[in-house]
């Protein structure tokens with residue numbers, strides 16, 4: 001009796017889960033299908049999954065267009081730089097927070113936390129002013145510097161929490177064995193923090209890769225635009241190139257998808273191990 | 279040659295350092311106060327005392343991990359107060375092993391040599407030698423996660439001794455092991471001493487470990503040294519009540535008593551029991567011209583005898599623990615519990631009555647067994 005009930009609830013649960021999965025996956029699948037069609041066929045009625053326009057033609061159009069390729073290059077440069085800088089600066093800041101006592105430690109910590117709480121739109125105008133004053137408008141650095149403000153707090157908080165779970169005797173041990181604190185950090189603490197670093201790195205990459213608002217405002221010329229802006233540029237007054245948008249979206253989602261699949265194992269364990277203390 | 283000398287060493291943890299740790303009250307902690315000790319070459323010195331008495335802090339100051347607030351520290355007659363840990367040529371074994379989890383056992387042990395740019399073949403040779411000594415050769419390729427507690431401890435020791443440091447510091451290295459393994463590792467550390475030429479400074483809160491390992495033991499309390507002595511000396515002639523109670527297990531019993539001087543002879547009186555101190559003790563007290571006074575009398579559990587007749591102290595057995603070759607009695611006497619060790623010699627009849635609850639028992643001791651402490655707790659003989 002009990003067993004049958006269990007079985008029934010399992011079946012019900014599965015049905016609900018499948019419905020949710022379909023609901024979540026539908027836009028992605030639709031995007032994928034549309035990206036293989038020609039623009040004129042997308043709104044054909046009745047809708048067909050595969051029609052005579054089905055093929056790689058749009059992808060070829062995207063990948064042979066230097067303007068579109070430039071969007072991808074820009075996104076890769078900015079995102080990679082943000083990930084590298086966030087991790088380097090964040091790791092060192094987190095080490096200081098975890099291992100040292102310094103004046104105003106609490107105050108600095110609260111500032112870092114509160115930066116995250118300010119809506120980004122409020123920061124747009126001040127940053128615009130700063131970036132223009134620094135003569136960085138319409139450069140990679142304009143995006144990299146503003147993205148660091150978004151990604152560093154999370155990185156510092158996560159890594160401080162993670163380092164706090166690692167015994168200080170590890171540092172002591174390295175220093176006695178003949179190394180410096182620098183060596184202890186990069187030679188021991190960082191290698192054993194891989195799960196946390198992967199999850200922080202992924203989050204950072206996604207933030208930089210997907211960012212739209214600042215990228216729109218802080219760059220001006222087409223050759224400095226990133227993918228999210230590039231996709232949006234396809235919407236013009238006279239022409240919505242849906243199939244082009246869809247194939248660019250697919251190509252734009254691909255890196256994140258690949259990273260997730262590749263680091264899945266680390267990502268999940270990083271989320272949970274950082275949660276123990278912090 | 280490696281001597282270590284601590285001259286008037288003190289450590290104060292200021293407010294700023296402590297705010298991070300909410301468990302510690304707000305004012306400054308004097309973790310170590312006026313610590314003086316000269317450690318000879320190849321000596322095995324044990325710092326022992328209850329938790330929080332400043333043992334680890336002292337050790338960490340010798341290592342250079344903790345700044346010295348006041349005083350001078352010499353290693354081989356060179357003042358090292360401001361020297362970095364890596365330049366002091368010391369090694370340390372930590373309580374939780376502090377092995378590098380992402381490296382194999384081989385790489386863990388090789389790490390200090392690599393940092394010192396030792397040639398590769400030399401590293402291999404030395405690591406294998408050490409692995410041989412510690413019997414961990416078969417685990418060299420494993421990661422620490424795959425080792426048992428005892429094996430991890432050996433790796434930690436291996437990493438410490440591989441570069442033949444002048445001084446080997448150990449901070450409670452055995453306290454994470456279970457009792458059986460602890461005894462085994464203790465024996466191995468004793469054996470290790472003969473194999474390597476190093477000065478040892480060993481920290482423990484466990485008096486048995488201190489007694490069995492140390493050439494000399496330093497008993498500490500609240501940051502102050504209570505006594506520096508050989509284990510036997512600390513046991514036979516404790517400097518004060520604290521040392522008397524801390525060294526030896528089960529702990530010494532204390533009674534409020536009166537010391538009475540009659541010429542050059544001394545008597546202690548506890549209730550109706552009057553005992554003449556041993557001649558040697560009398561001579562010491564007389565030489566110091568100690569007067570009659572109220573004292574605390576200390577007697578070790580194994581020096582108390584039961585049911586000898588005559589004027590005895592009376593008590594009731596609350597607990598009796600059968601230990602095989604002896605019975606430990608916990609006897610309620612006035613408001614105190616007195617622990618008495620009764621040897622299980624001869625027939626069952628002889629000791630069976632002591633296994634009974636609420637049994638009345640009389641007990642006494644002789645003048646050899648008495649330790650006399652004044653009102654401040656100092657040993658009057660010392």
Ligand SMILES: Nc1ncnc2c1ncn2[C@@H]1O[C@H](COP(=O)(O)OP(=O)(O)O)[C@@H](O)[C@H]1O
Pocket residue numbers: 291295296302307308309327328329330331332333334335336
């Ligand atoms: N980093 C620190 N900051 C503040 N107080 C400390 C610190 N380390 C130790 N103490 C204090 O110093 C005293 C001695 O500690 P410790 O040397 O660790 O004792 P033990 O090793 O004998 O148990 C304790 O009161 C402890 O709370």
Ligand SMILES: [Mg+2]
Pocket residue numbers: 333334335
């Ligand atoms: Mg300690």
